[in-house]
Amino acid sequence: KNQVEQSPQSLIILEGKNCTLQCNYTVSPFSNLRWYKQDTGRGPVSLTIMTFSENTKSNGRYTATLDADTKQSSLHITASQLSDSASYICVVSAIPGGFKTIFGAGTRLFVKA
Amino acid sequence: DTEVTQTPKHLVMGMTNKKSLKCEQHMGHRAMYWYKQKAKKPPELMFVYSYEKLSINESVPSRFSPECPNSSLLNLHLHALQPEDSALYLCASSQGLAGGHWNEQFFGPGTRLTVL
Numbered sequence: 001k002n003q004v005e006q007s008p009q010s011l012i013i014l015e016g017k018n019c020t021l022q023c024n025y026t027v028s029p030f031s032n033l034r035w036y037k038q039d040t041g042r043g044p045v046s047l048t049i050m051t052f053s054e055n056t057k058s059n060g061r062y063t064a065t066l067d068a069d070t071k072q073s074s075l076h077i078t079a080s081q082l083s084d085s086a087s088y089i090c091v092v093s094a095i096p097g098g099f100k101t102i103f104g105a106g107t108r109l110f111v112k113a
Numbered sequence: 114d115t116e117v118t119q120t121p122k123h124l125v126m127g128m129t130n131k132k133s134l135k136c137e138q139h140m141g142h143r144a145m146y147w148y149k150q151k152a153k154k155p156p157e158l159m160f161v162y163s164y165e166k167l168s169i170n171e172s173v174p175s176r177f178s179p180e181c182p183n184s185s186l187l188n189l190h191l192h193a194l195q196p197e198d199s200a201l202y203l204c205a206s207s208q209g210l211a212g213g214h215w216n217e218q219f220f221g222p223g224t225r226l227t228v229l
Binding site: 031041 | 117119153154155156158201203205213214216217218219220221222223225
């Protein structure tokens with residue numbers, strides 16, 4: 001069964017600290033993995049997208065890694081800011097079609113001053 | 114233009130009303146999507162259009178009727194909704210439905226729908 005599991009479910013960190021969010025998937029055959037940031041009541045915003053051959057991708061203070069062998073991905077946030085408080089969603093697409101898109105339940109991150 | 118726009122931002126409707134949600138993108142994308150998202154849950158796929166043709170209907174009740182007038186526009190017509198249909202409705206687009214980076218989806222800000 002195609003599944004995407006994220007951990008932790010929620011996380012509280014102090015402003016300026018780093019954190020790492022995890023995503024494990026069983027989606028097969030794999031097409032791509034995306035990380036989105038979603039503020040409450042708003043649409044998800046794409047942070048990174050990685051295909052099978054890409055094992056790391058950075059976007060400012062966000063760095064995503066992908067291990068296609070173990071089917072794991074992580075999103076590392078450096079020097080967190082209050083504005084990083086949001087849900088972070090891992091999304092995996094399967095071949096063929098691409099519209100076989102499986103969403104993780106998300107990690108809710110709270111950054112406190 | 115690298116964004117997906119949605120109107121209205123908020124919509125309150127009665128169960129007997131007919132209303133429409135609108136979505137627009139000018140990125141030249143040929144695939145467009147409607148999602149429904151309940152609070153603290155991930156988005157659930159409703160419909161997918163590819164080259165203006167309906168490709169996927171995820172067993173959505175007929176009170177939701179999608180329409181793709183052209184490659185830039187996507188509508189969702191609403192009729193006789195139930196209170197449990199209250200949710201955030203998200204539109205997304207991608208270059209296409211193929212693999213790799215081709216199906217990276219860009220989301221609009223959503224329409225917050227409340228059914229009374």
